[in-house]
Amino acid sequence: MADYLADAPKKKVTTLELVQMKRKGQKIVMITAYDALFGALVDAAGVDVVLVGDSVAPVLAGEETTIPATVEQMIYHGKIARRGIKRALVVVDLPFLSYQVSIPDAIANAGRILKETGAAAVKLEGGSTWASTIAALVNAGIPVMGHLGFTPQSVHQLGGFKIQGKQADGAARLVEDAKALEQAGAFSMVLELMPGPVAKSVTASVAIPTIGIGAGPDCDGQVLVLHDMLGLNEGFTPKFLKRYAELGQEARTAIGRFGEEVRSGAYPGPEHTHGG
Numbered sequence: 001m002a003d004y005l006a007d008a009p010k011k012k013v014t015t016l017e018l019v020q021m022k023r024k025g026q027k028i029v030m031i032t033a034y035d036a037l038f039g040a041l042v043d044a045a046g047v048d049v050v051l052v053g054d055s056v057a058p059v060l061a062g063e064e065t066t067i068p069a070t071v072e073q074m075i076y077h078g079k080i081a082r083r084g085i086k087r088a089l090v091v092v093d094l095p096f097l098s099y100q101v102s103i104p105d106a107i108a109n110a111g112r113i114l115k116e117t118g119a120a121a122v123k124l125e126g127g128s129t130w131a132s133t134i135a136a137l138v139n140a141g142i143p144v145m146g147h148l149g150f151t152p153q154s155v156h157q158l159g160g161f162k163i164q165g166k167q168a169d170g171a172a173r174l175v176e177d178a179k180a181l182e183q184a185g186a187f188s189m190v191l192e193l194m195p196g197p198v199a200k201s202v203t204a205s206v207a208i209p210t211i212g213i214g215a216g217p218d219c220d221g222q223v224l225v226l227h228d229m230l231g232l233n234e235g236f237t238p239k240f241l242k243r244y245a246e247l248g249q250e251a252r253t254a255i256g257r258f259g260e261e262v263r264s265g266a267y268p269g270p271e272h273t274h275g276g
């Protein structure tokens with residue numbers, strides 16, 4: 001970690017820099033954060049991109065899917081996460097129905113998100129169907145990250161949390177969609193839940209970076225949901241997830257110890273008592 005931080009540029013990461021990173025073969029590190037505390041932590045750890053994902057709905061708000069996330073929620077979490085971030089590029093998800101209804105709606109919602117959070121870009125889900133929306137956002141000066149493969153806002157249409165592009169026609173569609181996003185002006189895209197070889201061909205088919213989650217090692221970068229990789233979201237255990245810590249277990253142990261010490265009178269001791 002210390003070595004990585006020594007090499008990391010200290011100036012703010014830009015969308016153009018991410019494209020250059022792909023050109024130079026440097027892997028992009030993206031992680032989610034929904035508040036200033038974790039925003040500051042992940043930024044200090046040297047990640048390149050912080051995603052204020054609509055995963056905030058299932059991960060923090062206890063919803064079953066990302067579908068209930070609202071523009072107001074994304075603005076609130078975008079704003080507080082961004083306060084903690086000095087270097088990383090901040091991207092905020094456009095929630096369900098904030099860009100699907102009409103292009104003017106999409107520009108108004110994405111514009112509000114950029115103005116009110118201070119984020120540098122938005123992310124939206126889907127392929128060539130949304131190319132004209134992406135082009136309109138980019139023309140309005142709003143950088144867009146795409147999202148292909150398993151698109152959580154379409155979970156009901158996709159029939160659940162399922163790997164996409166397993167058949168040849170689905171894999172070919174993913175490549176075509178990736179090209180359409182690039183053509184429309186997206187600066188990067190997330191590839192979620194697809195076979196590694198499919199993500200590899202998608203990545204090779206575009207000059208903009210792909211950032212994988214459950215899409216194997218050949219993407220230009222990787223993203224994980226912070227609460228999942230820290231072991232705070234303990235019920236979520238997909239194959240692709242590597243837990244780098246077990247903070248859920250640590251938190252339970254610490255809170256249990258606090259309870260025991262309060263009940264036994266061991267806490268607070270003289271060292272925690274004013275004038276004690």
Ligand code: KIV
Nearest residue numbers: 032053054055190223
């Ligand atoms: O909302 C989110 O956290 C995401 C990631 C899973 C990429 O879209």
